Amino acid sequence: MARTLSPEEYQELGKSYYKLKQYEKAVEAFTTGIDASAIPSTTLYDYRAAAHEKLGDFNAAVKDGRLAIRTHKQDVKGYLRTASALQKMEKLDTALNIYKYGMKNVSADNKDFPLLQQLHDKLTRTLSPPKAIDPFTILPVELVEMVIGYLSFKNMINCLRVSRGWKDYLTNRPKLWASLDLSGATKPVSRTFLANAVRYSRGTLHTLTVHRVQHTDVLRNIATACKSLHTLTILSFPHKISETLVEMARCAQNLKRISIYTEVSTDTISQILRRRPELELVDCKDIYPSGVNGSAPIDWKGGPCSGLQTLALQCNANPTPLSNNLVSTLIPQKVYGHLTIPSTLERLVYTPRHAVILAGPYFSPSCSRSLTHLTLGDNVRLDPDILAGFLNYSGNVEDETRLPIEDAKPLHHLSLAGHIGADGNDASTPSSTLVSTYLSTSPRILTRALASLELPGLPLTDDDIGPIIESTSLTTINISNTNVSGYGIKKLVDGAPTLRHINADHCRNLSSRDVIEYAKERGVHVSYTMAEPSKGAKGRKVRYG
Template identity: 45%
Template sequence: MANNMSPEEYKELGRRYYKLKQYEKAAETFTNGIEACPTASLYDHRAATYDKLENLNAAVKDGREMIRLDKKDVKGYLRTASVLEKMEKPETALGIYKYGMKNVPVGDKNFKLLQKLHDKLTRKLSPATAIDPFTVLPVELAEMILEYLPFRHMVNCMRVSRGWRDYLSKLPQLWMDLDLSGARKPVPRAFVNTAFKRSQYRMTRVTVHRFEHIQVISNLAKAAKALAELQIISLPHMMSASLIDIATNVVCLTKLVIHPKVTLDSVVQILRVAPVLKHVTFHTIRSQNSTVQWTRSLDQLESLDMFFVDKTPANILSLRALFLQTRSLQCLTLSNLNFSPIAMIWPGTVSELPPLTNLVLKSTSFKHSIQFPVFPPTLQRLVLDPDGPTDMPRNDSDWLQSALPELTHLSLSNSEWTAQRLGVLLDLYWDDDGNTQKLRDAKPLQHLSVRGIIPAPQGTCFFKGPASVFSYSPRFLTKALESLDLATLAVDDDEVEHLLTNELGLRSIDLSWTNITGASIKMLADQLPMLKSIKADHCVRINGRDAIHYAQRKGIHVSYQMGELKGGRKIRYG
């Protein structure tokens, strides 16, 4: 009759004996069931019974038999390791846990329990100074932390141990961004090839530095179908043809940053062969004598930064033609250009301009310009950094060509600015009939930088009096103003006191190289409740650190450095 019972019936009968604490009869029943039809469940229940009978060797045997029957079932590993720990064999139990983590699917609902018991036993066996964080932290959290590490630090982690190296090399998401910017020595060809394989050929960003093998980069560009960002910081013996070839082969490239020298002709060709580019920066461009021909539409281009090596005539860029080909261009940076005469270079009407939101003109020259550039009404950030104080047009009517209602970030330097000229730039414009109009609903400035400017006429104040430089436009000193940079200006305590008569929302202010004393630091700390940062570097009239400590006690970070002449000692007060 017993032989006719099913495994489930044996298990149910044995469990009844087990609940009645008749462990001998329970073990006999489970044994009969195993002889009739061995299952992992019957071995599991018999092992639990042997555990109660303190026959631990027999319980371990049944646990191992469970593992043999089904390596993917977590119960065998949990049962065996648990009994081994009772037998005071923790190293053997740890081996069982490790074996289980290799065979049990990660998606199993009890996998995390297996991992938790493994990590707990590992911590117990390891000395306090030798705990492996990968055994303490959950796998998901460990991988999340690793993804935040800079690439160079992640590579250093691979040198910790063989286990770390094997673990990190099997996580493709850590190799999607090949960043060689932190390389201190020439990077071997084999490292780049290995990193590419570890990413499973799915790299999305590559930064090249101290790597001499241009052909490897070219091959990588062809194979990495998802490569979207490429930055070349240094590349010995780089040929323009190789760079053009790379740009041609990367089908998904949307961002390109080139630091080594390239010719302007190469710039044009790169933009021509990579039509999906959205963000492009060339840090070192060599100019040429002939005018650039922009013949291909660059409608995808959203930002373009071009830095020339030497002062270059702006007419060779054919900016009017470029703007007609870049109807989606939002951010433009031009450096070291000579805009003379600008009427022949820059579009004369707003309709010819793309919808720029960010315009930076650095180290530019406007000498002998017929007029000043027309700016689009979409502009939100404007940086004007001409070569010297005599380069800006003196005719205030030139500023009436642009209406800038969206402008919130303004940076001016190295120029003579009258209060009227600033007011015209921000508040007035010509309408279609040539009449002067005042902007309505214009946004107040949030960030203002006015380094190195000279008030015109000489002796005009910045904040004192109705004729001061920043009193002409209501967009300057408002609650919306968050940061103010007045470094290098002839600002003293009186100017700061008049500045604070306005209701401001300043969070940071830069007064480096000005004539303020500690009294200004205290006034700013007392009257600006939102202030978080003050820069007062090289302010020679600040004596001692009392005012700095006073501001710091109010939770304001104060930077105050005094540097003596070359070879002298630098003193840091705050």
């Protein structure tokens, strides 16, 4: 009697026929092995399915794959073989479901699970419709320019790297290059990039923000070539920029606004103003004095500024000389002399970093009738009569041409963060109304035009609130670090119907949130941070409200 082969032996026999490409005999051997098994192995089903595929019988291959899945759900071979046969039959959706079913039943710890997941993901991408549709090919030009306009300049530059088509599109849109903003530069900006950016703008460049630019000659060329340049901002420079700035101001014939965040001398500012008297805004964040021992004030003789509307000066040195015809010379911590403000000036911001006293009788400011916004920083100390002189008169007291200003515009915004009185107090004025009395010295302050008032750190009390709100139409007021209590805030809320915001941070006499809720119910937002008790103080700790 002939010996019967085991299932393993039939499996090896079938593999031998498979290698010899005798696929029909291989199918027969694998079938005999399956019939001889109590529970056929996945491998037998897998090998027979592979032989069926070679014979082109994909239905039989799928059937064997499903039998393998039914008997061995945890084995990945059945899922892989079934899905493979289905894909060859172009039944991709069914194959994808087989992969999903396998990922559900096969343990993630199985060494073949990553392969199952990889094939699943690949088929998913094949079946998924393309999502990355080039917007430049389907959207109107106007809409694309609007979308790109919301990107920062740095992000727009990154878009040049997407494709050749994107680069060609972006570099042929001059409007997108009219504002050259280098504030996001992390490396030195090359000469080539600057030249290309100007070329892309086709002469329409109107705004330039300089950062990490080392080629000053290129900047001069830009100022000369771009006739539309009206706004220049200097964020950083590798070395002193006085000569370059003056040259740019000279060449940029339509320059209206200049902001300098790096060190700049008073002499440089003078030269810029002399060459460009039609400037509308001058904003300098770090002024240092010129001359021997810093003794040179800002001084120019090219005539008055014909268009200056906003002047912001932040001084770094002490003492700080700030003017002959614009801001007067500072002699050890006091300002004497004559201060002439251009008649067109609408905004004046003076924030010295060291203590400055604008002190009479030698200091006689001559103001602008157009001034509507005035900010004096917390290092400025004013004599009681200086604010009135600052706003009420024009001309020079020395040659007896000093006269009251007629038809002057009232202030819309006033910010005083310094000290009233050369000694920090005025004995002739009751302490409870010191601030409101001081503000009343000029008819241009407490008017219905005043919408914003900032008095942080001044000796403001509840008694000052009444005179302030009776004559103004405030929408915002800053009373932080003052002596105003909850009663004063209630007076503000009830007496100023246009008021919408109160900054009451660190008010020493404000100890309850009741008035905050009271204001909120009436549509007034109160910013209020309660002061922390000093170290070692007894009692309950007051936390931020």
